[in-house]
Amino acid sequence: MxxxxxxxxxxxxxxxxxxxxxxxxxxxxxxxxxxxxxxxxxxxSGLMALPATHIAFEYTDHPGYRNTMVERYMWEGWVGQAGVKRVEPMGHTVFNARSAADQPLEIALWGLMPDSIIEPMVTRGEQLGELENGVIISGGLADEGIEVGDMITLDRVLTELVVVGIMEEVRTIGHVPIIYAPLRKWQEATYGPPGGPPPGESLPDIVFDFVSVIMLQLEEGTAIEALDDQNETLTLDRLKFYSASTGYxxxxxxxxxxxxxxxxxxxxxxxxxxxxxxxxxxxxxxxxxxxxxxxxxxxxxxxxxxxxxxxxxxxxxxxxxxxxxxxxxxxxxxxxxxxxxxxxxxxxxxxxxxxxxxxxxxxxxxxxxxxxxxxxx
Amino acid sequence: MSKSLTTEHVTLILGDGASEVTALDDVCFEIDAGEMVAVLGPSGAGKSSLLAVCGGLRTPTSGRISIDGVDINQASGSERTKIRRERIGFVFQQSNLVPSLTSVDQLLLLVHLRGRRPGATDRERAMRLLDEVGIADKANRRPGELSGGERQRVGIARAFMSEPKILLVDEPTSMLDRNRGRQIVELLARECHEHSVATLMVTHDHSILDLADRVLEISDGRLAEATTIDTAVNA
Incomplete structure (x- = not known):
């Protein structure tokens, strides 16, 4: 030098x-x-926060969150199999919605099983369960000024959701902020008629036999391909299920x-x-x-x-x-x-x-x- | 006493085919330690070729060159580099200094080239050499801040830094006026005798030949003892 x-x-x-x-x-x-x-x-960020090792989609060549429909027999087929630690059916639908202040919103409604491990811990308000239409909103929406107790109405289907809890962290999928809802409410909103069931009636049972994807916790070496064949699903690991998000x-x-x-x-x-x-x-x-x-x-x-x-x-x-x-x-x-x-x-x-x-x-x-x-x- | 620089039947042919030129033709001479030999000749006579082969920068087509008993034709490329580093001192035309180095660093570079970090004793030696050539006060100047004569003096001090066996001097006066040129060659002659280094100086300047111990003449690649020295000096 x-x-x-x-x-x-x-x-x-x-x-x-x-x-x-x-x-x-x-x-x-x-x-x-x-x-x-x-x-x-x-x-x-919503997908990154999932405690899942894999996500199973309806079998297709082009897996994506917007065009997958998983039936009950498919997720039940995963339950109890060797190496399968946890199976949680999950709903995903993107809606246009309005806040109580009539503010237009684009949101991703996620339907979760009761006591789901997907459910985020709220920083304000309560967890899911008390109200059948109670939901948890994530950071992005909280920044819009929506508060606990506010109503959010989904466009077209006119389903009304009540914010019971807020988590401060931003949780998104495809840049759209996520709202966590009970699975039944999600199924109603996604597959039911606009405005919900007619007064005094309930929706047919078949509505509750469908979700979007199956969140899985699998052990190393699980026979994924065989289980996919058996259950007509397509299972992706973490990197691949990120890629399934539009635009990612x-x-x-x-x-x-x-x-x-x-x-x-x-x-x-x-x-x-x-x-x-x-x-x-x-x-x-x-x-x-x-x-x-x-x-x-x-x-x-x-x-x-x-x-x-x-x-x-x-x-x-x-x-x-x-x-x-x-x-x-x-x-x-x-x-x-x-x-x-x-x-x-x-x-x-x-x-x-x-x-x-x-x-x-x-x-x-x-x-x-x-x-x-x-x-x- | 052994000769410091010996060439035996050295021939150098440059180019090939039609453009073949015999740059050196059967050159034989010897220089003793402490002897200063001037080689006189017009441009194109083979002076540079002579320096190039003696300095291990060109391999002669045939013949043998030995420096302090070591045959440099037999040496590999990296061995020749080592011989240049340890046995040969160069004084180039236009002094040829590294632009980013101060005068004292020009000398210390040679220590570093030998793989040693220059220490206090090296610095003392460099300063003593700069003092000998009369520019100790310019030790911390870069070449851009020195005159042509001063640069040439730094070049001479550098040539002695690695305690060479032979000194190859290329047209030392070409960039200097007559007085300064003569001073530089006087300095070279003094240092060459003092450090007992065999010195080969090529020049076309007749006015400095009286300072050399011996004068050879080169023309068309052939080297001969000068017979016309007196006329040359008076020219």
Whole structure:
């Protein structure tokens, strides 16, 4: 690092400019990581919070929460099988609704079994069970100003729901906030006639034989395929049941694509910088070789310089991103930073940068020390 | 006493086919430790080629070169690099310093190239060498802050830093005016005798030949003892 360190101060203008570029790229990468994690959370936080290892859908080639209908025999077929620890039928329907203040809402109504382990712990109000149309709302809706005791009316079916409990955390599916309701109420709203059953009558039993999906807790090595065949279901593990949420894959992939592009851009920019820097130093490198420097010495010197530049630039950009990210975390912007994402992003950026710097290694080793004699041979 | 630099029947052919040029043609000479030999010749006569083969920067087509008893033709690329690092001092035309290093760091770089972190004794030695060439007060200046003559002096001090067996000097006066050029060669001659280093200096400057112990003439790649030295000096 004898020359590398002195170059850094000697050509500080050039290195500062390059450092700023690396910082900005690193800043963008971290912001995008936070945004991507935030988007994921905004999309599927309801699914992420599920205490499920798997979710079973009605058998189909294209599983999705909006087009699955699971019948009683299907979920009952899972109960008591080897490796199956818990089976909970669950309803999911997206409704347009109105609050008591006549505010239009888009909500995902989830129907839960009594005493379901899916039911979130409320931070205000009560759990489900007391009222047959009592529901728990999650963070997103609570922010709209809806309170315990408020009425929410589903459009078209005109089912009236009463908020009995609120949990502060945001719980969504496909960016739509979730309302947790008793399964029977959900079945009424989803499969019953508008306005509910005629006075004095109840809905036919068959309405209560259908749900959307089956939440499963399975042990390792459960014969999933055999049980799927037997019960006409399609069972997905956690990663795949996230993907079944509308738009999830596309969102994650587009943000990841941008991230990959940024890594490539930083590799190319750093590569270009070090190529030009090496070309500018051609005479100097030839001279030092003539004085007896080995290729290894010069390559180590140059790579250590790159490592310093990329490392410092990444750290600065990262610091800036964390600082702004903390400011953004409380806002509307979906943003979430985790240590693991930070470390991964930093490592990837360092690797990309060093690959870029590595592109000039060949240029260094191929310089002929004879140029120190100053005349073309 | 053994010769510090010996060349035996060294021939260097550059290019191939129609563009083949014999840059050095059966060159034989020897230089003793502490002896300064000037090689005089017009441009294109083979002066640079001579430095290149003696410095291990080019492998001759045939013949043998030994430095302090070590045959550098037999050495591999990395061994030649090591020989350059440990046995050869270079004084380049235009001084050729690393732009980002101060004068004293130019010298300490050679210590670092040998795989050692320069210590206090190295620094003392570097300062003593800079003092010998008369620019100790510019030890912390970078090349951009030095005049041509000062840069050349740093280059000379650097050449002695690694205690070389031979010193290869390339046109030391070409970038300097007559007075300064002469001062530089006087300095070189003094250092060469003081440090007892075999010195090969190529030049086309007749006015400094009287400072050399011996003068050889090169033309069309052939080397010969100069017979016309007196005329040369007066020219």
């Amino acid at each position: 004898f020359i590398a360190i002195r170059d850094l101060t000697y050509a500080r203008g050039r290195f500062l400019l390059m450092g700023i570029v690396v910082s900005l790229v690193s800043f963008l990468v971290i912001m995008l990581s936070g945004l991507s994690a935030g988007l994921v959370k905004a999309n599927i 894959d596309a969102e994650v992939q587009s943000v990841q694509l941008i991230q990959w592009l940024l890594f490539v851009i930083s590799a190319v920019v750093i590569g270009a910088f070090f190529s030009i820097w090496t070309i500018q130093r051609t005479n100097e490198i030839g001279l030092v070789k003539a004085l007896g420097a080995s290729n290894g010495y010069l390559v180590r010197d140059s790579l250590s310089q790159a490592f310093f530049l990329v490392g410092a630039g990444t750290l600065v950009g990262m610091g800036l991103a964390i600082w702004l990210g903390i400011a953004a975390e409380g806002s509307e912007m979906p943003f979430m930073l985790e240590t693991s994402t930070l470390i991964t992003a930093m490592a990837a950026l360092m690797v990309a940068g060093m690959i870029g710097a590595g592109m000039s290694v060949n240029r260094i080793t191929s310089i002929d020390p004879i140029i120190a004699l100053g005349r073309v041979q």
